[in-house]
Amino acid sequence: MTHAVARGANISFIDSHPRAGDARKQVIAGLLQPQKSIEPKWFYDETGSQLFDRITRLPEYYPTRTECHILETYREEIGRHCGRECVFIEPGSGSCAKARLLFDTLRPAVYVPVDISADFLLEAAEQVALEYTWLPVLAVCADFSHDWSYVEQLPAGRRLVFYPGSTIGNLDPDGAVVFLRQVANVLGEDGGALIGVDLHKPTARLEAAYNDSAGVTAAFNSNVLNRLNDMFGAVFDPSLFEHRAFYDESRQRIEMHLVSRCAQRLSFDGQPIEFLEGETIHTESSYKYTVDGFADLAASAGLALKQTWIDDERLFSVHYLQAHSANH
Secondary structure, eight states, X not given: OOEEEEEETTEEEEEEOOOHHHHHHHHHHHHTSSSEEOOGGGGOSHHHHHHHHHHTTSTTOHHHHHHHHHHHHTHHHHHHHHOSSOEEEEETOXXXXXXXXXXXXXXXXXXXXXXXXXXXXXXXXXXXXHHOTTSOEEEEEEOTTTOOGGXXXXXXXXXXXXXXXXXXXXXXHHHHXXXXXXXXXXXXXXXXXXXXXXXXXXXXXXXXXXXXXXXXXXHHHHHHHHHHHHHHOOOOOGGGEEEXXXXXXXXXEEEEEEEESSOEEEEETTEEEEEOTTOEEEEEEEEOBOHHHHHHHHHHTTEEEEEEEEOTTOOEEEEEEEETTOOO
């Protein structure tokens, strides 16, 4: 059930969170596959969101600081492409830190942060509303990987979908095309998308970013089990799993796994789940692209690449796209 709630002078809230029963079925289905898996969206409860925020500031983790540098360096040029007074939609908004880099340049008509973690979303959105008193904020709690129905409740105006952090890389290429087609539908003929994409690079640089020396990424990965325990009454013992991340060069993707330290059997909603020693739960993939490869992917979803910005080390890229039917 979706409903809107006013929260202050320049902030309101739409609750379109998925029903727990549907989510439970999705999680159990993933754990019963030959290669057990959990969708990465379940990382982001309040603790997971805070841990990821710490990851973004680690010395090994280049994507966030590099993308922020690109946004800061080229913000005026980005502004000329994106335009002012747009309906600024950010799926997976997290702390809203990167959007802040663009607010003064774009002067959006409304900012729409969308996240599955309601507590973290509201905390971040309310902070934005306090800092930018001129900016209407419409926070949406939703699983944007499946549900874009909230778009119907947004005010009229040219739409900009902001999707930084190479979150697009968490989807396999087919899933990324499905997501980008939905973005194209949301944009219509006059909207645009600004998407951050991590670039293919040497394995050692990539693996260091996902195996930080402080162990924050390992804690972030492990916390997904706490989330399942809290949300669904599962009985995972995180201490019986260890973090593993590696780069699969043939698929050009980082894989993150939780590895069972021993043979174990547990019950999840009455469903027995068994692990062999060394068996893994695949918790995240993070695909890396070349600029041409991402342009081809976007084109197959009906989006045309209009402009690309890249840092001097060619670590990361930010792309501006429009629907193929756009007349500019």
